[in-house]
Amino acid sequence: MCELDEADESVVVLRDALWAAEVAPGYEVPGWFFLRARRHAELITGLDVPEQETFGRRARDMVAAVTAATGAEATYMLMFGENYRHFHVLIAARTADLPADRRAGDILKLRAERTDVERARALVPAVRDAYAAMTAEPPVADAASAGAG
Numbered sequence: 176m177c178e179l180d181e182a183d184e185s186v187v188v189l190r191d192a193l194w195a196a197e198v199a200p201g202y203e204v205p206g207w208f209f210l211r212a213r214r215h216a217e218l219i220t221g222l223d224v225p226e227q228e229t230f231g232r233r234a235r236d237m238v239a240a241v242t243a244a245t246g247a248e249a250t251y252m253l254m255f256g257e258n259y260r261h262f263h264v265l266i267a268a269r270t271a272d273l274p275a276d277r278r279a280g281d282i283l284k285l286r287a288e289r290t291d292v293e294r295a296r297a298l299v300p301a302v303r304d305a306y307a308a309m310t311a312e313p314p315v316a317d318a319a320s321a322g323a324g
């Protein structure tokens with residue numbers, strides 16, 4: 176995962192001081208993106224305090240951006256940390272056409288069935304734009320306005 180810092184600009188949705196999101200080699204299913212710590216941190220328990228404090232916002236904005244850009248019916252966020260201990264989550268658009276046996280955890284079967292490098296990379300500009308639009312807005316709702324409804 177550290178080596179994703181060398182990835183070509185064309186697969187990069189975001190990079191800031193602490194976080195990056197890209198289409199990852201070997202996981203080029205259209206609508207799949209990895210959100211990962213820039214620093215080499217192992218597992219969620221290895222995140223330092225600034226990473227812990229910013230992860231929720233990055234995760235929320237990435238899920239929202241992927242949903243907006245793909246029109247997915249649902250967008251998943253999966254975390255395992257067994258094969259690659261470098262902290263990352265897989266954000267996966269679940270489109271309306273996917274049958275019941277390819278939903279929830281079974282979506283990982285698409286890695287074997289629907290890898291399409293070109294189509295996966297072609298979604299990057301739209302997700303990048305959606306992410307930029309998302310982060311230009313103020314945070315969703317503060318406690319006062321959330322309570323007012």
Ligand SMILES: [Zn+2]
Nearest residue numbers: 176177215261
């Ligand atoms: Zn690493």
